[in-house]
Amino acid sequence: MLNLIIRGAALTLMCLVATTGFAQETKRSITKVAGDVYRFQNNFHFSLVTVTDAGVVVVDPINKEASTWLKDNLSSISDKPVTHLIYSHSHLDHASGGAVYADAGARVIAHGNAPEAIDGVAIDERFDDTRNMQIGGKTFELTWLGEGHGKDLITVVVRPENVAFITDAASPKRLPFRNMGRSNIDGWINQIKKIETLDFDIFAPAHGRIGVKSDAADARIYMEKLRERVLAGLKAGKSVDELATSVQMEEYKDWQQYGGWRELNVRGMARFLKDSGQAG
Numbered sequence: 398m399l400n401l402i403i404r405g406a407a408l409t410l411m412c413l414v415a416t417t418g419f420a421q422e423t424k425r426s427i428t429k430v431a432g433d434v435y436r437f438q439n440n441f442h443f444s445l446v447t448v449t450d451a452g453v454v455v456v457d458p459i460n461k462e463a464s465t466w467l468k469d470n471l472s473s474i475s476d477k478p479v480t481h482l483i484y485s486h487s488h489l490d491h492a493s494g495g496a497v498y499a500d501a502g503a504r505v506i507a508h509g510n511a512p513e514a515i516d517g518v519a520i521d522e523r524f525d526d527t528r529n530m531q532i533g534g535k536t537f538e539l540t541w542l543g544e545g546h547g548k549d550l551i552t553v554v555v556r557p558e559n560v561a562f563i564t565d566a567a568s569p570k571r572l573p574f575r576n577m578g579r580s581n582i583d584g585w586i587n588q589i590k591k592i593e594t595l596d597f598d599i600f601a602p603a604h605g606r607i608g609v610k611s612d613a614a615d616a617r618i619y620m621e622k623l624r625e626r627v628l629a630g631l632k633a634g635k636s637v638d639e640l641a642t643s644v645q646m647e648e649y650k651d652w653q654q655y656g657g658w659r660e661l662n663v664r665g666m667a668r669f670l671k672d673s674g675q676a677g
């Protein structure tokens with residue numbers, strides 16, 4: 398019995414050490430993008446934070462711990478509270494923890510296809526295709542990207558800084574995430590084309606490094622080349638395992654996550670082409 402208690406205590410201690418270790422490794426910072434526009438980093442996720450004369454506008458809460466940290470550290474860039482919370486989409490790795498701002502009075506905006514509540518936060522304002530908001534001397538242009546990566550994905554362009562905050566659809570010189578989930582990848586490519594029609598200079602992604610507008614076209618061309626090569630292979634009777642080796646996408650070997658995600662991208666694309674009946 399005593400032995401069991403001691404082992405239990407040891408296990409608890411190990412969990413505490415593990416939890417503390419993780420907490421210490423969480424990488425958080427607020428860095429300027431341009432003018433009054435900042436990115437808040439929480440490990441591998443970024444939010445967009447804009448200081449206006451009327452208050453602070455946050456795009457994506459990420460999660461409760463991240464939101465709490467940002468709220469507690471906001472005084473480093475503004476003496477005003479978060480007055481508006483915009484959701485880029487409802488995927489919970491970006492959209493959890495919004496109550497930290499909403500409960501403190503922030504107005505909540507999301508696309509019309511977003512669920513009634515996101516992680517318990519009710520949406521105050523919804524829109525269909527586009528919505529322009531004037532807040533404290535800044536303009537926020539919200540554009541729905543159509544269906545592809547999710548059904549409620551939007552891009553937010555902030556003026557006069559001309560910064561576009563782009564979540565999940567594309568990142569500058571970085572491969573798409575793993576096997577691209579169960580997304581409609583043709584819709585996803587169209588989402589990037591929609592981004593290419595927008596007017597902006599700085600590409601601030603929710604994952605990865607800052608870039609410029611032309612990075613969106615480059616991300617779309619990567620997807621199209623991947624699609625073309627995987628489709629040609631499947632039509633030639635090659636197995637997915639064979640394609641995972643032969644479709645190397647070598648011209649992208651300098652992009653972020655090339656080593657980790659290229660093979661998963663090939664497998665995800667093959668899954669989509671087969672499931673959508675395009676592989677012949």
Ligand SMILES: [Zn+2]
Nearest residue numbers: 486488547565
């Ligand atoms: Zn997502």
